[in-house]
Amino acid sequence: MIAMAVTCTEPDLSFLLDHTGHVLRTRMAAALADIGLTARMHCVLVHALQEERTQIQLAELGDMDKTTMVVTVDALEKAGLAERRPSRTDRRARIIVVTEKGAQVARRSQEIVDGVHRAILDSLPGDEAEVLVRAMRRLTEGHLATPVEAPQAARRARQSTK
Template identity: 60%
Template sequence: MMAAPERTERDITGLLNVAGHALSNRLAAALSEIDLTPRMQCVLVHALEQERTQIQLAALADLDKTTMVSTVDDLEKRGLAERKPSATDRRARIISVTDKGRRVAEEGQEIVDRVHGEALDGLPASTRAAFVEALGLLAGSPRDPGPQPVRRARGR
């Protein structure tokens, strides 16, 4: 029998995949309590940040065109968002979040923050910020802006 090649580094790909899968499952289960998927929550939050087209939202949420269409279809069926024509490009559709969608996105964000906080609770407090920053570097986005307020419509 031949000897396996010597490993000089820990298998971080495997560790990240297992950790990511476990966290994704926890997040999906928690959001299912309010009948949302992580994908729907992501689209709602990005659509609330500023007026964005379906194509822009798909890029931000890392969704292919077909998945994005079905996600927005689901959001529309639930009365959480609607497609509207863009004022600047008649071919583009803006995804507009309804009042109900805003309330659900706020509740969903509380759930997302709770699940992420619980995941980080497993680490010593002194290493959490460095861990999150290191994940950002590995993912190619070194600076996560951190929690962002959900903008409220004027006059509310």
């Protein structure tokens, strides 16, 4: 039997999205490490500042499992950036309250995140940045909004905790 080469007829979107996502995460991790934060810590601080949210709500917003969320909040508490407090509306739930120091760090980390995003978009010529963002939003809100059930769960890309 003779093996025949397979010809790809479409752009390899899996590679393009995985690779760019991976590189973006590494750049973000390096930039936030300069102020002692991880992307997860940044995410928790920013979302906790927006409104009163429980650990569970923040974990969902940051796409974190329960264990990762606990470790992340432990690190924020140890650094004096956030505190766990009982919810005023549900005494069984714990909310994350950002300290004044945490709010200052969150403002700085948002500047860093915005700068990383801006540098990437600025690397594209002409109106390509606007087109890319519009297309990505359309995909994440439409055709690629929800994962499908697969016989064997697809592994998620590892997220750096550095």
